[in-house]
Amino acid sequence: MSDRLINWFRYASPQTFYPLTGKLIPWFWAFAAIFAVAGLTIGFLLAPTDAQQGEGYRIIFLHVPASWLSMFIYLVMAFWAATGLAFNTRLSGMMASALAPTGALFAFLSLWTGALWGKPMWGAWWVWDARLTSELILLFLYIGFIALQAAIDDPRRADKAGAILALVGVVNVPIIYFSVKWWNTLHQGASVSLTRAPSMAAMMLWGMVLCALACWMYSIAVALMRVRTIMLERERHTDWVRALLAEKE
Amino acid sequence: MHWNSLSEFLAMGNHGLYVWGSVVVMALLMVAEPMLVLQGRKRLVARLKRQYRAEQPVTRSGSQRTTGMTSTSPTATCRSSD
Numbered sequence: 001m002s003d004r005l006i007n008w009f010r011y012a013s014p015q016t017f018y019p020l021t022g023k024l025i026p027w028f029w030a031f032a033a034i035f036a037v038a039g040l041t042i043g044f045l046l047a048p049t050d051a052q053q054g055e056g057y058r059i060i061f062l063h064v065p066a067s068w069l070s071m072f073i074y075l076v077m078a079f080w081a082a083t084g085l086a087f088n089t090r091l092s093g094m095m096a097s098a099l100a101p102t103g104a105l106f107a108f109l110s111l112w113t114g115a116l117w118g119k120p121m122w123g124a125w126w127v128w129d130a131r132l133t134s135e136l137i138l139l140f141l142y143i144g145f146i147a148l149q150a151a152i153d154d155p156r157r158a159d160k161a162g163a164i165l166a167l168v169g170v171v172n173v174p175i176i177y178f179s180v181k182w183w184n185t186l187h188q189g190a191s192v193s194l195t196r197a198p199s200m201a202a203m204m205l206w207g208m209v210l211c212a213l214a215c216w217m218y219s220i221a222v223a224l225m226r227v228r229t230i231m232l233e234r235e236r237h238t239d240w241v242r243a244l245l246a247e248k249e
Numbered sequence: 250m251h252w253n254s255l256s257e258f259l260a261m262g263n264h265g266l267y268v269w270g271s272v273v274v275m276a277l278l279m280v281a282e283p284m285l286v287l288q289g290r291k292r293l294v295a296r297l298k299r300q301y302r303a304e305q306p307v308t309r310s311g312s313q314r315t316t317g318m319t320s321t322s323p324t325a326t327c328r329s330s331d
Contacts, residue, residue: 046251049262056264059271066275105282113271120267222283229290236297245298 012091014231015240021224028224032217039210047203059117060204064191065212066109069219070138071173073103077145078170081163091227093159094234096166097149098227102219104142110135122186130179131187134172141169155234 011017043061050057077099084092114132115125126132145162152158175182180189191200192208200208235241252258261268 044258048251054264055262056267058261058268062271062275102282105278109275109278112274116267116271120264218279222286225283225286225290229286229293232290232297233293236300241297242301245294245301248294 012089014091014094014235015238017091018228018231018240018244021228025221025224028217028221032214032221035210035214035217039207039212039214042203043207043211047207048201050204053121056117056120059113060191061207061211063110063113063117064208065215066106066113067135068212069215070103070106070110070135071176072216073099073106073219073223074138074141074166074173075170077103078166081159081166084159085163085167090234091231093155093163094227094230095223096159096162098223098230099219100142100145100149100162101226102222104139104146106215106219107135107139107142111139118186127186129185129187130183131176131185134176134179137172138169138176141165141172145169 011020039061044058047058049055077096080092080095080099083089084096111132114135118127119125145165148165149158149162152161179185180187192205232241232244259265259269
């Protein structure tokens with residue numbers, strides 16, 4: 001009898017999206033914790049030693065998820081930026097702003113764990129190689145996006161300017177991803193690819209996938225937490241925010 | 250279980266510094282980020298509540314909230330808010 005179709009556009013309004021996020025966030029934290037415990041247990045306690053890299057390879061369980069997320073969050077951020085530009089929806093710009101700091105965090109962690117992995121394996125913390133340099137550019141894109149938005153007072157104009165930067169920068173993501181194929185680099189090739197069987201033991205693969213899922217759930221949770229604050233801030237002149245804060249007293 | 254002893258686990262085959270340096274920094278930042286978000290939210294909620302309270306005498310005259318803030322006019326609160 002009831003209309004089974006969920007009207008997704010309903011949630012494009014901050015007023016209806018806000019309570020929804022409140023319900024979803026604890027679930028994302030719970031799944032993040034479960035995946036993290038499972039992934040780290042497999043990665044650090046159960047997975048075998050790597051034949052070439054010894055125990056140092058275990059950084060993979062942090063490095064690969066951080067790198068994947070840094071690229072994926074950028075794509076999601078650019079998607080919301082484009083949606084905001086095309087449809088002028090309020091929430092899109094807020095989502096893009098909420099994702100940027102988390103993306104920057106993962107880009108930094110990718111470089112940090114990469115440096116700590118590079119030192120024992122290559123003998124260098126850093127090399128100006130295609131993969132590393134394009135990942136550094138990704139971090140700068142995130143920082144540029146955040147700085148640009150912070151420099152413009154009017155949030156709608158800040159959204160537009162940020163969106164253009166995000167969309168121009170999106171070309172960097174495939175460059176990072178394919179850099180190990182396109183150029184001759186020090187960085188090892190992809191451990192997991194869509195086109196062929198993974199070149200690693202099943203246990204290692206599972207550890208990595210679970211850690212990536214944990215980072216994914218973490219990113220959603222923390223981005224939703226941040227978008228809630230942004231919603232309150234930007235909608236502070238509306239009745240629903242007033243009513244909400246009056247309730248909380 | 251892959252390890253025979255705790256010290257072997259901590260040593261990570263002589264790569265302990267690199268492995269644990271990655272783990273510790275990643276864990277710290279991933280704990281710090283949500284805490285900073287929560288803190289920012291708390292600060293915003295407190296600021297908005299102050300702001301609304303300051304505006305209240307105008308919208309709801311005669312309420313018990315007018316203590317000390319009677320001189321606040323809507324224009325004054327608008328200026329202080331942005």
